[in-house]
Amino acid sequence: MRNWNSARTARDSRLQAGARYARGKLVAAHDATALLEAVLRPGDRVCLEGDNQKQADLLAAALAAVDNRKIHNLHMVQSGVVLPEHLDVFERGIAKRLDYAYSAPQAQRIAELLFGGKIELGAVHTYLELFARYFIDLTPQVALIVGVSADRDGNLYTGPNTEDTPTVVEATAFKDGVVIAQVAEIVDAVPRVDIPGDRVHFVVVAGKPSYVEPLFTRDPAAVTETQILTAMLAIKGVYAPYCVRRLNHGIGFNTAAIELLLPTYGERLGLKGKIASHWALNPHPTLIPAIESGWVQQIHSFGSEVGMDDYMRARSDIFFTGSDGSLRSNRAICQTAGLYACDLFIGSTLQIDLQGNSSTVTTGRVAGFGGAPNMGSDARGRRHPSEPWLRAGQEADPEATAPLRRGRKLVVQIGETFGDKNAPLFVERLDALELAEKFALDLAPVMIYGDDVTHIVTEEGVANLLLCRTKDEREHAIRGVAGYTEVGRGRNAGMVQRLRERGVIRRPEDLGIDLLDVDQRLLAARSVKDLVRWSDGLYAPPSKFRNW
Amino acid sequence: MEHLSYRHAVRRRATGSKRKALVGVVASGNLEVLVERVLPDYMCEVDIRTAAAGFGEIWRLVVADFVERRSPGGLKLSINDGGARPDMVSLRLAQAVRAVEGGHL
Numbered sequence: 001m002r003n004w005n006s007a008r009t010a011r012d013s014r015l016q017a018g019a020r021y022a023r024g025k026l027v028a029a030h031d032a033t034a035l036l037e038a039v040l041r042p043g044d045r046v047c048l049e050g051d052n053q054k055q056a057d058l059l060a061a062a063l064a065a066v067d068n069r070k071i072h073n074l075h076m077v078q079s080g081v082v083l084p085e086h087l088d089v090f091e092r093g094i095a096k097r098l099d100y101a102y103s104a105p106q107a108q109r110i111a112e113l114l115f116g117g118k119i120e121l122g123a124v125h126t127y128l129e130l131f132a133r134y135f136i137d138l139t140p141q142v143a144l145i146v147g148v149s150a151d152r153d154g155n156l157y158t159g160p161n162t163e164d165t166p167t168v169v170e171a172t173a174f175k176d177g178v179v180i181a182q183v184a185e186i187v188d189a190v191p192r193v194d195i196p197g198d199r200v201h202f203v204v205v206a207g208k209p210s211y212v213e214p215l216f217t218r219d220p221a222a223v224t225e226t227q228i229l230t231a232m233l234a235i236k237g238v239y240a241p242y243c244v245r246r247l248n249h250g251i252g253f254n255t256a257a258i259e260l261l262l263p264t265y266g267e268r269l270g271l272k273g274k275i276a277s278h279w280a281l282n283p284h285p286t287l288i289p290a291i292e293s294g295w296v297q298q299i300h301s302f303g304s305e306v307g308m309d310d311y312m313r314a315r316s317d318i319f320f321t322g323s324d325g326s327l328r329s330n331r332a333i334c335q336t337a338g339l340y341a342c343d344l345f346i347g348s349t350l351q352i353d354l355q356g357n358s359s360t361v362t363t364g365r366v367a368g369f370g371g372a373p374n375m376g377s378d379a380r381g382r383r384h385p386s387e388p389w390l391r392a393g394q395e396a397d398p399e400a401t402a403p404l405r406r407g408r409k410l411v412v413q414i415g416e417t418f419g420d421k422n423a424p425l426f427v428e429r430l431d432a433l434e435l436a437e438k439f440a441l442d443l444a445p446v447m448i449y450g451d452d453v454t455h456i457v458t459e460e461g462v463a464n465l466l467l468c469r470t471k472d473e474r475e476h477a478i479r480g481v482a483g484y485t486e487v488g489r490g491r492n493a494g495m496v497q498r499l500r501e502r503g504v505i506r507r508p509e510d511l512g513i514d515l516l517d518v519d520q521r522l523l524a525a526r527s528v529k530d531l532v533r534w535s536d537g538l539y540a541p542p543s544k545f546r547n548w
Numbered sequence: 549m550e551h552l553s554y555r556h557a558v559r560r561r562a563t564g565s566k567r568k569a570l571v572g573v574v575a576s577g578n579l580e581v582l583v584e585r586v587l588p589d590y591m592c593e594v595d596i597r598t599a600a601a602g603f604g605e606i607w608r609l610v611v612a613d614f615v616e617r618r619s620p621g622g623l624k625l626s627i628n629d630g631g632a633r634p635d636m637v638s639l640r641l642a643q644a645v646r647a648v649e650g651g652h653l
Contacts (some may be wrong), residue, residue, distance in 0.1 A: 224636075
C-alpha cells in the first residue's frame with residue numbers, strides 16, 4: 001500500500017527534531033545553527049531568502065556554520081547571491097548546486113567557484129521565472145526567510161520590504177516544507193499580518209534588523225551631462241512619441257536622470273499627464289520631485305528603499321500601503337505587473353552586440369539579471385491594447401491586418417557609448433558567449449535578447465530597431481549610435497545617413513534638442529539634500545548618501 | 549601633456565556674431581572649450597591640450613565628425629582636456645558652437 005503522505009510525515013519529523021531548540025516557535029539566535037542541523041537533510045532544496053535588497057543575514061551565517069559532515073550537497077534555490085555567506089556554503093561543501101537570479105556584488109566570486117567546480121550551476125533565472133519554478137520543479141524543502149517582527153504564534157510582519165517572502169512561503173509551507181524566519185524582535189501584536197503564523201514553523205530572534213541594501217538610490221550630484229543628454233533623448237525620442245504612461249525603470253544614472261528631468265524638461269515639453277503616470281518601480285528617491293510635482297498617479301513596488309518609508313507612508317495616494325500605513329511591496333506581483341501591464345521597460349546594461357543582445361555578464365563576473373529579463377521582454381500572452389503597444393506593433397509590422405496584429409512592448413537599453421573604466425558598451429561578441437563555452441552551458445547568460453529590444457539610446461541618438469527590416473539595417477542602426485567604440489567606427493556612413501533619413505536613427509538635432517540645455521541645472525534636484533527638501537523632510541537618506 | 553591640432557576646410561560660416569565663448573570646466577573626465585571667431589569663414593581649427601596621451605586617432609575622428617555635423621566656419625576652438633571620454637568631448641564641442649552662435653547656457 002503506497003504512503004501518499006510521506007513528505008508530510010518527513011516534515012513532521014523535521015519539526016520534531018527542531019523543537020528541542022525552540023520554546024513554542026521561538027528559537028534563540030545562538031541556537032540557529034543547531035536548529036538548522038536538526039531540520040535540514042543532506043541534498044535538501046533550500047531557499048535562503050535574499051534578493052537585491054533585504055537579506056536573511058543571520059540565517060545565512062547560521063547555515064554557513066553548520067557541520068558539513070551532517071549537512072551537505074544542499075541545492076540552493078534563491079533569488080540573490082549577495083552576502084559572502086551565500087558562497088561560503090559552497091566553499092565548505094554544505095551546498096553543491098545553485099539556481100539563482102541576481103548576484104552583482106558576488107559576481108566575481110561565483111565565477112571563481114564555478115571554475116573551481118565548487119558550484120554546479122543550474123541556471124541564471126529572472127526573478128519571476130525562479131519563483132515559477134518554486135511551484136513546479138524547484139520547490140524548497142526548507143525556506144529560511146526574514147521579517148521585521150513576529151508574535152508568539154509566528155505571525156510575521158515583513159513591512160515595507162516584504163518583497164519575495166509571500167512567494168517563498170507559499171511554495172514551501174503548502175508543499176510540506178519547513179519555514180524558518182529570522183526577525184529583529186518579538187512583539188505582542190504585529191503591526192499587520194504579512195505572513196499568517198500557521199505557515200511559519202520556527203522564529204529565530206535576531207535582536208537586530210536584517211541588512212538591507214540601498215540599491216536604488218542614486219545621488220543626483222553624480223549624474224553626468226552625457227547621462228542628462230541620454231535622458232532628454234529618451235523623453236523626447238521615446239516617451240513622448242509613444243505616449244508612454246505605464247512603465248518600469250531599471251537601476252542606473254541614466255534612468256535617474258530621466259526621473260529628475262520630468263518636472264523640468266518634461267514640463268517644458270508639455271508632457272505632464274501624458275507620460276510616466278503609472279509605474280512598476282522600486283521607490284527611487286530620484287522620483288520624489290516628479291511625485292511632488294503631480295506627475296505620478298500610482299506606483300507598485302518590488303521592494304522598499306532605505307530611507308523612503310516615512311515618505312511613502314505620507315503619500316498613500318501614490319503607493320500601496322497596509323492597514324498599519326506602511327508600504328507593502330511584493331516582488332512576484334510587481335514583476336507580473338511589469339510584464340503584463342507596463343508598455344515600456346528602460347534600463348542600463350554593460351554590453352550590447354550587433355544583434356542587440358544585451359548582457360551584464362562580462363569576463364570573470366557572473367552577475368545575475370534580477371528582473372530585467374522579465375521586464376525587458378515582450379509578453380506574448382498580452383491581450384489588452386494601449387496606444388504605445390499598438391504603435392510599436394504597427395512600426396514592427398506595418399503590412400499586417402490591424403485587428404490581428406500583436407502590439408509590442410517598448411524595451412529600451414540606455415547608456416553612454418563608453419562605460420566605467422572606458423569599457424565600450426558595444427561589442428562584436430558578448431563576453432557571455434565566452435563564459436558559456438568555458439563552462440559548457442547550453443545557454444549564454446543573455447540579459448535581454450536582441451529580438452526583444454526595440455530602442456537603443458546613447459548620447460549619439462536613438463536607434464529604433466522596430467523600423468529595421470533586414471539584419472544589415474539592424475546592425476547599422478546599432479553602429480549608428482555606438483559612438484567612437486570599435487563597433488561605432490565600423491559603420492558605413494552612407495548607410496547610417498539613409499537610416500537617419502528614415503527616422504530609424506534620430507540625433508539630438510533631429511529631435512530639436514538644444515545641446516546648451518544639457519546642463520546639471522536642468523535636474524529637478526542636484527543633490528541628495530535637494531531630494532530631502534523636495535520630500536518635505538520625509539526622505540531620510542542612509543548615511544553614505546549624506547554629506548551635510 | 550600632449551598637444552594636438554586639427555585644421556579643416558568648412559562649408560559654412562558659424563551663424564551669429566558673438567566673438568567668443570567658454571563652455572565646460574577643467575576637471576577629471578571633463579573639459580573646457582574656448583571658442584573664438586578669429587579665422588576666415590571657410591576655416592576651423594581645433595587645438596587640444598590633454599594629459600591623456602595616445603588618443604590622437606580618436607580625437608581626429610571626433611573632430612572630423614564635429615566639423616562635418618556643425619559646420620563651424622571661422623572658429624578656433626581651444627580645448628583643455630581633463631581626460632574626458634569622447635561622448636563628453638562631442639557634447640562640449642557642439643555646445644561651444646551653440647554658445648558662440650548666441651545660445652544661452
